[in-house]
Amino acid sequence: MKVNLQTDSGSRAPNSLTVEGQSMRRCVAALLFFAWCGVTCHAQTPVADDSVTFNKNIAPILYKNCAVCHHPNDIAPMSLITYKEVRPWAAAIREAVVQRIMPPWHADPHVGDFLNNPRLSDAEIASIVKWVKSGGPEGDPKDLPAAPAFETGWHIKPDVIITIPRMTVKAGNQDDYEYIYVPTHFTEDKWIHAAEVVPGDRRVVHHATVSVVDANSVPKLRAEHGDVEKVDQYHFRTGKVNHMKPDAPVSDDGCVSIGNGPLKDPSSGGVNHVPAIYLPGHLAEVRPAGYDLKIPAGSYLQFQIHYSNRLGQAVTDRTSIGLVFAKNPVTHEVAQYEIWNNWFLIPPKDGNHKVTSCYTLPKDVLAVAYTAHMHFRGKSMTTEAVYPDGHHEVLFNVPKYDFRWQETYFLKRQFILPKGTKLVTTAYFDNSANNPLNPDPSKSIRWGEPSTEEMMGFWLAYADVQPISEHMETAASQSPGKGRK
Numbered sequence: 001m002k003v004n005l006q007t008d009s010g011s012r013a014p015n016s017l018t019v020e021g022q023s024m025r026r027c028v029a030a031l032l033f034f035a036w037c038g039v040t041c042h043a044q045t046p047v048a049d050d051s052v053t054f055n056k057n058i059a060p061i062l063y064k065n066c067a068v069c070h071h072p073n074d075i076a077p078m079s080l081i082t083y084k085e086v087r088p089w090a091a092a093i094r095e096a097v098v099q100r101i102m103p104p105w106h107a108d109p110h111v112g113d114f115l116n117n118p119r120l121s122d123a124e125i126a127s128i129v130k131w132v133k134s135g136g137p138e139g140d141p142k143d144l145p146a147a148p149a150f151e152t153g154w155h156i157k158p159d160v161i162i163t164i165p166r167m168t169v170k171a172g173n174q175d176d177y178e179y180i181y182v183p184t185h186f187t188e189d190k191w192i193h194a195a196e197v198v199p200g201d202r203r204v205v206h207h208a209t210v211s212v213v214d215a216n217s218v219p220k221l222r223a224e225h226g227d228v229e230k231v232d233q234y235h236f237r238t239g240k241v242n243h244m245k246p247d248a249p250v251s252d253d254g255c256v257s258i259g260n261g262p263l264k265d266p267s268s269g270g271v272n273h274v275p276a277i278y279l280p281g282h283l284a285e286v287r288p289a290g291y292d293l294k295i296p297a298g299s300y301l302q303f304q305i306h307y308s309n310r311l312g313q314a315v316t317d318r319t320s321i322g323l324v325f326a327k328n329p330v331t332h333e334v335a336q337y338e339i340w341n342n343w344f345l346i347p348p349k350d351g352n353h354k355v356t357s358c359y360t361l362p363k364d365v366l367a368v369a370y371t372a373h374m375h376f377r378g379k380s381m382t383t384e385a386v387y388p389d390g391h392h393e394v395l396f397n398v399p400k401y402d403f404r405w406q407e408t409y410f411l412k413r414q415f416i417l418p419k420g421t422k423l424v425t426t427a428y429f430d431n432s433a434n435n436p437l438n439p440d441p442s443k444s445i446r447w448g449e450p451s452t453e454e455m456m457g458f459w460l461a462y463a464d465v466q467p468i469s470e471h472m473e474t475a476a477s478q479s480p481g482k483g484r485k
């Protein structure tokens with residue numbers, strides 16, 4: 001796509017934009033648009049007009065949907081705020097929005113209704129297409145809305161920022177999992193509405209998961225992570241990362257129990273209290289109003305940071321988490337089921353390898369958000385609920401998984417998944433040479449912490465069905481062990 005920068009240089013007369021330098025891909029984009037336009041709007045021939053201008057029509061779209069990443073010193077390669085910045089990218093922007101590559105979003109739009117869905121409307125796309133076709137006019141400066149303001153590094157306004165002590169990441173440390181414990185010093189329970197993990201040095205922080213842990217468990221956790229020999233018979237360790245042994249038992253179907261060994265229950269689902277995570281393409285986590293995560297007084301935060309330093313020199317990192325406290329009444333406490341199948345084996349060159357996991361909910365919960373987690377060979381993931389009455393419903397579908405964009409999808413409306421609902425997740429992996437991200441198609445792939453090996457995880461953020469206040473009354477007024485009704 002970089003080529004577009006040169007072909008649409010801003011110094012060119014604006015009206016030449018649509019005529020010259022059409023790449024094959026842009027023709028395809030244009031054809032797609034005409035095909036779509038044929039059913040939704042009147043047939044048009046390209047005409048130079050300035051009824052759609054940057055200042056009046058385009059800037060508001062970019063400010064609302066793009067500037068969050070496309071501003072100086074953020075994750076996108078270029079700023080899209082001023083006319084001067086945007087104009088050279090006009091054709092690339094058209095291509096990116098027509099093909100719905102930007103803004104990034106990987107959930108199937110027909111499955112689930114999500115709070116953080118940034119997809120442009122057809123009308124917004126049509127405006128951009130029309131603007132580019134008519135030469136990208138700037139328009140009247142009076143029409144230009146105020147540019148959005150951003151705090152460097154943050155996409156939320158944290159009430160508190162907690163930072164790890166300075167970490168030295170040695171040159172050549174390709175894959176290190178470090179566990180770092182930082183006290184919150186909270187003297188009372190805190191409710192977290194939004195959070196964001198910002199890497200100290202994006203070049204070496206591959207991912208970072210921040211979990212809430214009890215102060216008393218910190219010494220034990222520290223000792224466990226320090227003990228390099230502490231892996232079971234199915235795993236091995238190189239440096240600071242774990243891998244599944246090549247000859248460990250295999251179960252691609254996590255829904256089928258085999259024997260009494262580890263495959264008796266091939267899928268696992270643990271509960272985790274995760275204020276936020278940093279993954280490629282993962283933005284700040286802003287929970288729905290009333291749905292907050294509790295950090296009890298005195299807790300520690302565990303930063304699990306995966307460092308990967310390919311720079312040829314040691315660097316220091318100070319990764320931080322920013323927390324926004326709940327300002328509205330808290331109605332529900334959020335936690336997360338992390339559902340995995342870790343026993344798969346993806347054969348060499350297999351372009352469509354299926355792996356499933358199954359997890360039966362141990363209690364009634366409200367579904368709050370979904371996340372799909374795989375590595376470079378991840379191709380697609382679908383999660384279906386099989387309800388206790390037997391009917392099925394697809395909850396979540398990521399038809400084209402992209403390791404570089406691991407979003408968490410927050411539901412607009414939380415809904416009950418009753419106790420006994422089975423969550424069946426089906427993932428496909430592409431271990432062929434056709435997958436441009438595949439580090440090595442000749443390898444047989446098992447679970448492993450490095451991105452060059454694989455993981456298969458579906459995470460469900462959930463809340464208890466009863467609102468918090470009822471919950472507390474229930475706890476006070478009823479004897480333990482009583483049901484909900």
Ligand code: HEC
Pocket residue numbers: 001002004061062065066067068069070075076077089092093096097102103104118120283
């Ligand atoms: C969540 C952050 C994010 C948002 C929101 C976002 N972008 Fe991007 N954009 C990126 C990143 C990161 C890249 C570079 C990596 C890539 O191409 O995937 C990129 C790349 C691009 C490119 C391709 C640049 C090239 O190299 O050819 C275009 C064009 C673009 N974005 C336009 C847009 C437009 C228009 C919007 C809004 C409608 C938008 N982006 C929204 C993060 C974002």
